[in-house]
Amino acid sequence: MTGKDILTIIAVVALVTTFAIPAQQVVILKNGGRIIGEVTKTEKGYRILTDTGIETEYLTEQVLKIEDIVTPKDELAERLDKVDTKDAEGYYQVARWAYEQNLLDDAQKILKKVLKLKPDHENAPLLLKLVKMRQAGPDESQPATTTAPGSDTTPSLNPSDFLNKEDIYRIRLMELKPSDRVSIQYRNDVLNRFIKAMRGIGDFEKPGYERKFRGYSKLEQVLYIRENTDRENTSIRNDILIKSDPNVMKEFKTRIWPIIARTYAKPTCYGGTKGRDGLKLFSLSLTDDRVAYTNFYILHKWERGGQKMIDRDNVKMSLLLQYGLPRKLAKRPRPDYVPGPIFRSQDDRNYKLIENWIESLHRPFFSPGYQIDFKLPGQDVAKPEPPTTEPEPPTTKPADE
Numbered sequence: 001m002t003g004k005d006i007l008t009i010i011a012v013v014a015l016v017t018t019f020a021i022p023a024q025q026v027v028i029l030k031n032g033g034r035i036i037g038e039v040t041k042t043e044k045g046y047r048i049l050t051d052t053g054i055e056t057e058y059l060t061e062q063v064l065k066i067e068d069i070v071t072p073k074d075e076l077a078e079r080l081d082k083v084d085t086k087d088a089e090g091y092y093q094v095a096r097w098a099y100e101q102n103l104l105d106d107a108q109k110i111l112k113k114v115l116k117l118k119p120d121h122e123n124a125p126l127l128l129k130l131v132k133m134r135q136a137g138p139d140e141s142q143p144a145t146t147t148a149p150g151s152d153t154t155p156s157l158n159p160s161d162f163l164n165k166e167d168i169y170r171i172r173l174m175e176l177k178p179s180d181r182v183s184i185q186y187r188n189d190v191l192n193r194f195i196k197a198m199r200g201i202g203d204f205e206k207p208g209y210e211r212k213f214r215g216y217s218k219l220e221q222v223l224y225i226r227e228n229t230d231r232e233n234t235s236i237r238n239d240i241l242i243k244s245d246p247n248v249m250k251e252f253k254t255r256i257w258p259i260i261a262r263t264y265a266k267p268t269c270y271g272g273t274k275g276r277d278g279l280k281l282f283s284l285s286l287t288d289d290r291v292a293y294t295n296f297y298i299l300h301k302w303e304r305g306g307q308k309m310i311d312r313d314n315v316k317m318s319l320l321l322q323y324g325l326p327r328k329l330a331k332r333p334r335p336d337y338v339p340g341p342i343f344r345s346q347d348d349r350n351y352k353l354i355e356n357w358i359e360s361l362h363r364p365f366f367s368p369g370y371q372i373d374f375k376l377p378g379q380d381v382a383k384p385e386p387p388t389t390e391p392e393p394p395t396t397k398p399a400d401e
Contacts, residue, residue: 030064039066072101080110088118095124096158099131107131123159126290130157133284162282162290163297167372171293172242173226174370175249175362176219183243184218190239194225197236202228231369245289248360253292256357259350260295263324263342276337277304280378298376307332315358321351 027035037050045059083090095110111128198204265271271283311318323334324342343351
């Protein structure tokens, strides 16, 4: 090979290096079009080879700009670089973005850093559980189901899809009973503020009652405050923090929800990604107060045409009970998508369990004023599916015993 040949090869390599643009770039056209592929500079413009093998050419004057593709990993690094090393919330927002991009290992590492910086961060523990749940994949202990409307079991969830801690405090307050043994915390000097507002009113007109009231147990004080404040008086009620579950919520978690989870909350019923008939339950294989209380609140709040899943005023007409009965015994027959019958009759053990639990819920003059601002999931459903009235096939034993 002569020296001239070597120079020729060097010139060709230099020419290729000059005109070749790294693979997988975005060509943005002046007309708004975007083409992704391997881009090569030509004499008159650019040649783009897409992943599908289609090759197109555009003149230089047609192209607005060419940008490198930023991978999710690259963007994650950029986002992390912008966060202050002591900013727990900043890191949490990056972890949430990583979770949404399915960068689960990265999200997990960042969330652990968030909890190290701020152990009491409200959203990080739940997001970490959601990350681990997705990492684990489908729950193999559950029977496989065929794909049906609303049956996707791997939705993209975030802590914002659930009630927050303040919402949980409100529910616990309203469901509190004299027989409960709970942890109670006051904040913002709420006890003194309440006493000051009540002086000269009702019991506080009586000599010595203020001293007597201060001597009450916290549970007695809280029940008195609840019964002597309007439900819109959030300035007082929101500063009473019930830190543990009242009995009615303990029973919901341990005895009521397991029945619902294997029936109403199935993926083909109300547990699918979109739910059914505007009702969406979260059937998640994790224990977290925010998930449990969100499901409780959804069941409490949902109704259609005056029909309620939980009817405190007419317990037997609660759809939790009616939809579970054989159709020949139900006054409100279940829709086709509800599995069943869940109960053999009104004497069924699980029927009685749920009936007694609904009976035990707090019954103020008005429906409980939780004062929660939360949009029920699945509420974009246009219209309900009508229940079927076909005869129920005979059954010889209850489905849930």
